Amino acid sequence: MTIRLSGVRQQSVWASVVSDDAPRLRAWLLALGFTEDLLIPGEGENSIHHGQLDWPEGGRVLLSSTGERPTPCRSGTSSLHVVTADPDAVMARARALDATVVHELTDQTDYPSRDFTVADPDGNLWTFATFAG
Template sequence: MVNQAPPPQVWPSLRADDARALIRFLVEAFGFEETVVYGEGDRVDHAQLAWPPGGGVMLGSAREPGPEDPWPLVPGTFGGYVVTGDPDALFARAVAAGAEVVQGPHDTEYGSRDFQVRDPEGNRWYFGTYRGEPRRS
């Protein structure tokens, strides 16, 4: 019997000025997979992108500030760490797709290989091999 990880229960979420362009960038530059996109024209009401090894992010178009916005996140303020098995190859892919380099590939004192880039909206993406510490029983 194969143990499968449970479906993700935590979904980092972000807003974008041009959500459809950001979705294309995240797919091309980092390898996220578009799962679903709801909305009409340039507007994205809800999108879900899967990270192939597990997990993912949700995003949508920024709205006019005010009480009508139930999720008033400012575009470009997201930051997330994503585990990857091959950070050097992913860094090359991200740079080729136009990601802004914040910190190139480097080895950390805790044994991870990491890099950091910004997407076209200004969000910070930190990729590396560190999978976190095991949960305590």
Template sequence: MTDTTPPPQVWPTLRARDARALIAFLVEAFGFEATAVYGEGDRVDHAQLSWPPGGGIMLGSVRDVPDDKWNLTPGTFGAYVVTDDADALHARATAAGAQVVQEPRDTDYGSRDFAVRDPEGNLWSFGTYRGEPRKG
């Protein structure tokens, strides 16, 4: 049997006040991989952080320019990320300084979930629920 799942085509994006520090945190606390980081000095023009089981996010430094077409407020991002071991990831995230919003818990739909905030204030929910199979 071959895997017919297409590669990720949806990339959630966010902006950060200190993008380099946020990248370091997301790598240490959650296990993202910094696949690409472009920019000079403290500025990050574009970064791709891959989630090892698949998918990922893109981020960059907040820009103080009047014609910014991708003006996202730092700290307002939220995502749900699938993990095989929510309890181990919760321990890793809290050891790295993630602010706990929801301790690990079992949901009524069969997932083991928890939620934390990163240093920028973004909300991250991790759980074992992988979504429903695609139709067709």
């Protein structure tokens, strides 16, 4: 199998994540290395209507509490791929959070990537990888 890459890094697609405990997920993502761009509190106590968290190497995640806005998204059903030059450092932060490791840090042999996957508190899967396409 031949892997073809365009060499163009695309960082303009923003994933949207809905959480049953958005403040907890927000704190978890910030501890992994995301930075906060925007936070609009929700109507309910301890809820988030709309949050924007940026990955320092590019990309953004949108976050809201379950029930804050009409959406087909459901808590715990997302799988996200985050490109990073240093997955080892992110893995160390994930371990410090006692994150559930789904896929250990691995050097892939069939494509050029060093990556791992963890589950967030809602059960969403987050892969942090050197592979940027």
